[in-house]
Amino acid sequence: MLSAELIEIEKRYGAHNYEPLDVVIERASGAWVYDSEGRRYLDFLAAYSAVNQGHCHPAIFQAMCRQAEKVTLTSRAFRNDQLPLLYRDLYELTGFDMALPMNSGAEAVETALKAARKWGMAAKNIRDGQQEILVASNNFHGRTIAIVGFSSEEQYREGFGPFPSGFREVPFGNAEALRRAITPNTCAFLVEPIQGEAGILVPPAGYLREVAAICRENNILLILDEIQSGLGRTGKMFAYEHEGIRPDVLILGKALAGGYYPVSAVLSSNEVLGVFRPGDHGSTFGGNPLASAIARAALRVIVDEKLPERSAELGEFAMAYLRRVRSPHVVEIRGKGLWIGIELNRPARPFCEELKQRGVLCKETHTSVIRLAPPLVIDKADLEFGLEQVRAVLEENVSEPRERVPELAEATGP
């Protein structure tokens, strides 16, 4: 079916809670995606870092198929032979005592919040119902009611109240403000090491180290949401490694399953995750054998293909390239590894539309930021092609209509 027809059907029958670029992707491989007409585009978003391993990675595909013909879902009412192995892999990769598997990122965040509240009661004698969790300004942790309730983004909240209490916001990047906000009822601080949705906001060097020290001194849990920053994106396996610290609780999702499945997890100590007793918390799909087999393969690809190292290397190359671009529209370029935000002095959407015309898919974030986050398996030559298109749109006046890149219309891919 033609892209235009599919877009019409989608608009007619689907809720309009997104405003996607009008590109209808039919298949994908590595860093490239193909639309219904066979045009190919370089993916510079990687499903918000869920496909760090590249689209349709063959090793993950194989693990998925093998598991899919054995058993896919048991529920946690019974045990399965894959989940224990995922637990052990996560332990070996991260050193955290225990993991609790969920599906979406938001569910894992909710799980971490529940663990922190219960831990606050058990370990700090905070009266139940009085536990307080500090969060950062400009945070993004998902879309459940509790989570949007402490978002600083008005649109995420408007019309969705009432919200649970017990959350307080402190400015992101300011460790002293965190110290001042702590009360005897504070049990945790939830923060992204680098804020992705807020526009790839990198906090001042030393921030996380100070935050970790403040949390330790005050006996509160440092919960890092590495759903987007983790698993190689910033040039380390986890973004916290840049500051030589360890959080008390680590939240993973997105690339944990390489795009084949929603898999998320909360990792922590025996003391923290030990607060959950049978019946306290659960999920029908969390930890199912198909998810576990896929996640194991997805983690193996990240390690075997040295994706964190690739991200560091290619990120440095991309950053150096972009710093040479002379554009009247660019306010700031920032990022870590192959995760770069280009802040403009105007809306970024027209630039993303223009990039699409040139065969590169990006999505604006926070109105004025172009986010570059290609799959970490991307070839250097492909990355250079994408960066060249970014340079061209930044140097041009995008309001001027321009011709299509001719090779695009005919290209059908490798």
Ligand SMILES: *Cc1c(COP(=O)(O)O)cnc(C)c1O
């Ligand atoms: C994507 C994301 C989430 C939410 O994950 P979902 O799978 O969409 O629920 C939470 N935190 C961060 C930092 C994210 O990037």
